[in-house]
Amino acid sequence: MKDTELAEKTLSCERVWEGRVFDVECRRVLLPNGDTVRRDVVMHKGAVCVIALTENHCVLVERQWRSGYDGVTLEIPAGKLDFVGEDPLSAAQRELREETGAVAQRWIDLGEYYGSPAILSEKIHMYMAEELSFGDTDYDDDEIMQVERIPLSDLAGRVLRGEIPDGKTQCAVLRAALMCGVTPEK
């Protein structure tokens, strides 16, 4: 089957709820088999995340309360785009600096991450950042977090043991471990 034979065609679309961070769309779509069904989609303007590595292969991570998780998570720095179409690299550089004080000389594009592609339009652009220097942080008013440095091998071990709930952090840590040839701790 080609991708065109799997495509759903939107027949109508209504913005049924509008919020601060996301909106909700209710769509009527035509399936490839001729049926029409309803699809509800959370519309989000997109975000960025950064796995920042120190010279000795430590990762900058943040402990922070997350409402969807309803608890404290350990995550790599991340943030929303300021507007649809914002350059993701600029946004990633801003978020890393604001949340950790770090400025990186070397940026590697790791591509895109969709956390729940069936229902959530949020595209998170993922970067690796190296050759760090440190200045001041500059948190948003509602951001309360603690920044820590954890060895990549330790963090990769935690991911493999299922101890890191955040998906983008799981992905970025395992990618960094494979790219840097770092063995996860048992």
Added chain:
Amino acid sequence: MKDTELAEKTLSCERVWEGRVFDVECRRVLLPNGDTVRRDVVMHKGAVCVIALTENHCVLVERQWRSGYDGVTLEIPAGKLDFVGEDPLSAAQRELREETGAVAQRWIDLGEYYGSPAILSEKIHMYMAEELSFGDTDYDDDEIMQVERIPLSDLAGRVLRGEIPDGKTQCAVLRAALMCGVTPEK
């Protein structure tokens, strides 16, 4: 800072939208610094996903249209819980069988994945399945997909090159590669 010093306390909570697959809650929360802010959260009853490996280290994947991505993705089998509190292993066994026809003798718990923990309550329980035998598929009415087998080394290479948009598939594939000692293709 202890986790208790990072905790946000929900002061009030309103269900502001109800849909088929998820609802939206608007919360008023007290931050650790004494400020009160609004948090909008997408409430989802949870899901499961399975990285199923054949004897020769091929992965069962599905090509399927996804509304949040607005295109066709390549993903490991996944599905929603039938009800809150459903045993995730039973759900994973059902989804794997319905979508690929596979029954697995060996199941390994890979832990939890939150695709966007700031705004989405969806917890996806992740499993690895091995020792497969195959019977008939049994798709839901609105599921149109194509199942393929792709070598784990090939798929892990695609993840590292940023070619797999789905986050849970990125995570599961890299974990399987590391656990099975399979080197991603360049």
